[in-house]
Amino acid sequence: MQLIQLFKSGKRHYFYPPKPLLILKLVILLTVICLQVSARAVSQQITISENNIPLEKVFKAFRKQTGYSFFYRVDLLQKAKPINLHLTGVTLEEALKKCFEGQPFTYEILNKTVIIKPKEVSKSDNTKETKAAQAIDIKGKVTSAAGEPLIGVTVVIKGTTTGTSTDVSGSYTLNVPNNGGTLVFSYIGFVAKEVAIGNATVINVTLEADAKALEEVVVVGYGTQKKSDLTGAVTSVKAEDLKTQPLTSIDQGIQGRASGVQVTQSSGQPGSVASIRIRGGNSLQGGNEPLYVIDGFPVYSGGGLGTPGAGPNLNPMASLNPGDIESIEILKDASATAIYGSRGANGVVLVTTKSGKRGRDMVSFESYYGIQQTRKTIDMMNATQFATLVNEAYTNDGLAPVFTAAEIAGFGEGTDWQEEIFRTAPIQNYQLSFSGGDEKTTYAISGGYFKQLGTIINSNFDRLNTRINLERKSNAKFSVGTHLTFNRTTGNTVRTGTDGEVNAGAVLGALQMSPIQPVYENEALGLYTLNNNRGIVTPNPVATANEIINENVILRLLGDVYAQYEIVKGLRLRVSVGTDLINNKGNNFIPSTIAQGVGTRGYGLVSNTTSTNWLNENILTYEKKINESNSLNLLAGVTFQGNRSETVSASSQGYVTNALEENSLQSGSTFNAPETSTPEWGLISYLGRANYNFKEKYLLTLTGRVDGSSRFGEGHKYGFFPSAAIGYRLAEEEFIKNLNFFDDLKFRVSYGITGNQEIGQYNSLATLTSLNYNFGGVLVTGFRPNRVPNPDLRWEKTGQFDAGLDMGVLNNRLRFTFDGYYKKTTDLLYSSSIPWTSGYAEALQNIGSVENKGLELGINSDNFTGPFKWTTSFNIATNTNKVLDLGGVDFFYSAGVSDHLKVSQVTRIEVGQAIGDFYGYVSDGIFQLEDNIAQSAQPTAKPGDRRYKDLNGDGRITADGDRTVIGSALPKFFGGITNNFSYKGFELNIFAQWVSGNDILNYNRFELELPTGGQNVLSDLVNRWTPTNPSNEYTRATRTRTLLFSDRQIEDGSFLRIKTLTLGYTFPKLIAKRVQGLKVYATAQNLFTFTKYTGYDPEVSRYGASNLDMGQDYGVYPAATSYIFGLSFNL
């Protein structure tokens, strides 16, 4: 289908021939054209004098002078030769005649419109030629260097308009005059080739890829850039890198792949949220997760979506299919992120999904199936050992023993609660995709199903996903397209990582529950053992996992439509409208038959959140190569984004029957207050960027964004976020070239300011909250103010300096990227304490500052490039975090303390220290019989009790004087290494990831090392202190629970993990003609983990993405080891 180019004529518009797509185009054009409307004097006389002028320009000049409109086919006009035209005061007809001399066109004038048409006579010319010299058919095939057929290659006889293009098999047939000549083969991305026809009738051609055009292009904010032109710190992860690793969500794809990016999967719960820190955490409570931009749509995933019941938060990224990813770019420095302004401070992750490629239609199928297991279990006491401990604790406290010797002997091993909750769980994935395209239209359609059962019973996650990416180039100037994905995920989350005692989740329960007790009191009736008895009231973990419904069903539609128009050469306008619709239905049911449901006699809750996020972006770009040595690339835009989230939830309790679960809230006998909310936010942004390139040697990037956000106080709504960067491509300098050593050498330096707006909504306003009281048994509603308004609330700002070096040596087989940075975040958003006498505990204020500085190194190496290929990619980074100022106070304790352990605060944010430092006592072994306890700092202690260091030497152990920094959750180094080996279709991929120098607060140890007999303990505690066994590790048995937070609970969290190990084989093509790239592979994930950490897994975060409470493990769902077999092929 051909389209015509449209010009305007006065107030009237013509189009010929009418084509449906024009309507679309008109919508866009009208906005532009309206501005071109202006009255002009017109005459019939034409005066022009110019050499080598394209016809298009001529027509424009004519139009200006005469007011006549011109219609023509774009492709026809491209065949026209530029002309020399020197006319003075001639008529339009004369001028046109002159123009068309020797051109393959003719024209027709209709009602002040000039229609340009191909010359009919050319056919008859051909006929004459055929008569004169016998025409012959030339056939052939055009392939790439790799032997792939090239589709749509233009084949023309040089100097004529006669030509054709290759078909789907890369073949062509062209009728040429039998008088020799030359064929020109041209194709985008390839070097054009000319072949003399001579006497040949078959001409097969291989086109070489155009190295310049194929130079790696990376996605940057609002566009793409050649990698060599980058001035910012950007790490790119391509689809090939991710193929070897079965991912459940997009963010896992960047784990260990990019230097300076620390990804911590906070829980092993399928679909749970990960914590991501790009170059350290800037903010105390303003959110520290990066901004995700999915095909241009900014999505802040934050700390994840809450589930209706207790449990780890869900990962909003898990609702998107990782298999659709084409590339992930991680923007780290301000030069790269400042274009995202107020949301750029934590780094930006750009996700680009697969689009269709011009060429043959492709069908791809990918599938894998695997099993997962808990990496390890923790050795706990069996029933006999435990019963012995119980007796000892009672007798030590002067009480009668609980069990007789005969009873103890009869207990045997008892219940292995870990075995009861853990299982071997399958994971499976099926993805089918179609893609392809021709000269004008490309498409990619995919759909699939992913299902993962968790390694704890009754936890699961599945996803149905579909995607359509479509682009249509209507003509050389105009294109439209869409990215559209629609997904449904469902998952049941098991209660884990919660506080202890009555709130204990399944993992903590499995560790603490007495092995003497059975799972069921009466299995036939389904009567569970309710609680751990004689001590901590931990609910039965099997019942917790099996019986509590904690399910989320999430429907998500994320997509945009866009249109792009080239207004004049180099100047493009792109308008897009997108939306991210998320519907999250939460179902929660706690039956009356388990401990958690006894109090409520069954509790059901349903909640529904519909979040509508919309985006309009209007971006102008202008590319101009001013001359050989100067080129310019400009971008300006205005964007609007808004979000409205509507939540409704209802619950009831007191059920006669548990059969209906949460599906019949009306069956309850007590109806709790329903809740609704409709928070909204909006963002208006103006953005601009200039890239200037001088002699391919000096690069300059300036960006700026003005963001207006609804979240801030009146008068502080707008913020300006600029950045500047320069790049110096030393490799282009003669003196470097003369060294003959560097293939690439670029020095980059940037500085910029980015912001953070993640403070939630309405925080600057004087809001009221509702609450209930009752008078004489009748409920009444009250309202009270719940916040001291702070109209001064303003942006948190991060200034970042980055210096980087990119280097390629040994024919670019060895490539280095080195970056050093310094970030300072000021105006920290924090709910700082105010005197309680005000009636409020805190007020959100801008206080203090934090710095992060670090070094990053990335190395990519092609070790072997022959038939045996070996590539290595390595990255390592270090980041140092320091609190500079807390608005006048020296320190504060962060919340998030486990209520039931009552160990007071465990982290302290202190000026001069890093966020995430643990603060507690220092343990000093165990008091022995011979120690002079009365003279110690713990005069009331008994032999066998734990001793602590009296740090301030005042003879007492006090919270004020004897606590100190006893560890840090922040790693000193972290990174990853990938090795790929391939030989004749075999492929081996080993990806390892490490974190070093961080500490974990292992909360579990508080109780698992506490021989009270009130809960199960580590089997190692058979070596606890007794008068005859003077242990210096484990305290004596006593029913008294003494809990002090000390270095005893701090462990080294360093680990090196073989994250994935994949062995694959790709069958040669000849096996089946239709099936290409048939590949089978086996992958092991988390196969080996080298760590000293004694908990389930060192990759853990009890408080998810929180920056103030990192690296804490308390009954967290452990990570799994999985073994996966996969298959993929194309048709």
Add this chain to the structure above:
Amino acid sequence: MKKYKYLPLIFCLNFVSNGCELLKEDPEHVLVTENFYRTQEEAIAVVNAVYQRLSADMYNRFVEVLSDLTTDDYKNGIGMPNPFLIDLEYYNFTSENTFVASNWTQHYDGINRANVVLSRVPNIIMDENLKQRILGEAHFLRALFYFNLVRWFGGVPLVTTETQDLSNLNVPRASLEEVYALIIEDLKFAETTLPATYGSSDLGRATKGAAKILLGKVYLTQKDWSNTVQKLEEVIKNEATYNYDLHANFRDNWIQATENGKEMVFAVQFLQNPGQPNGMMVLSAPRNRVPGLNGNEADIPTVDLYNAYQSGDTRRDATLFTSLTVNANTYTFPHPLFYKYYDPGAFGVPQQSNNNVFVLRYSDALLMYAEALNELQGPTAEAYNAINRVRRRAFQDNSHDLAGLNKDTFRDAVYKERRLEFVLEGQRWFDLVRTDRLLTVMQNHKENGTINIKPHQVLFPIPQRDRDLNPSLEQNSGY
């Protein structure tokens, strides 16, 4: 390029109007001050919020922890060995004790809520009688909050206006006299504007009688005997007007049908879900002793208290229990437990107790009256009558009536009566301090080991956190 110079205008035309809306914060589900404090209904809602503070969680164990656990009535049981509670029991608490701090916080939150009423409601155009009643309620509640604070901490910062911005938050301590002056002024306002009684749907709101009796207690605490007598007589001599009397049975005060009856002067109203249930039942109920009753047994009475009851005193078994019979099975406990807030309707769901918590009961007015009369004139007939009304109800006959006492023995009798009458009602510590007996009683209380009480501990320490934030806040001596 010049023909495109208007391009940015297009965006403006399309979006400027939307744009301004986009950045405006106009919450639909959250009330903002600008949209509130306009109607009569809203005025009621604002004062309701002050009451809500009483149930969450002030009189829901926090007041009792500072005023009963710190005495010879109550100790920590086997559940929840919270070190801060143990510190309170043994008088080892410091300025960082979270329960001391929570009471400070909750009371000042209540004061701010009352101040909101006093600053906002006068501007609302509404029924003038109702407005005066609401203002009276706010004055009453503010007085109650300050009365607790001044007795625990001494002269505390006087905040009498709503906190509306972040300026001037560092308020220094006022003198004892200044605080008491405000309390008396507030209660005098309240007693003039509050009604004597309410309809059934407003039971639990502050009444004229409550204001007078609380004012009587304020005078009593100040040892201003004549004002005490005068103020309490205004009620006692007109008790029919206020519909006050003692229930026939002591336990009727904790039975849902009668708890808001004639003996209730002012009580914090608890109601199971979706209201605010009383948490003290679960905290004091037996732990793993009665199937289906998942108590914590965290708060338990002393044996000393149990033994303090004379035989025949019905208050003992209405207040404490040593066994429970369920489905004809009797479960006996190794030591007494609190029964006062045991709601049989919440058996199996002890988090859902409906029991109210009394701030003032009519028997309190009678005993205060007897005490003040005795101090003023010795044991007069009226004084005997007041205390014997309480005793007759306790013993269900007049066989235990007091007679023939001198001023000192009568005083001791009133003290003893108060202890047995108001167990776990947030009175004991205040009574002991007011009558200068705290040190001797606690030094002699050895049931659970030595109590380390020191003379300065007749006041609690000002919470360290506020002192760190507000340098002008001086600590009580000794801490």
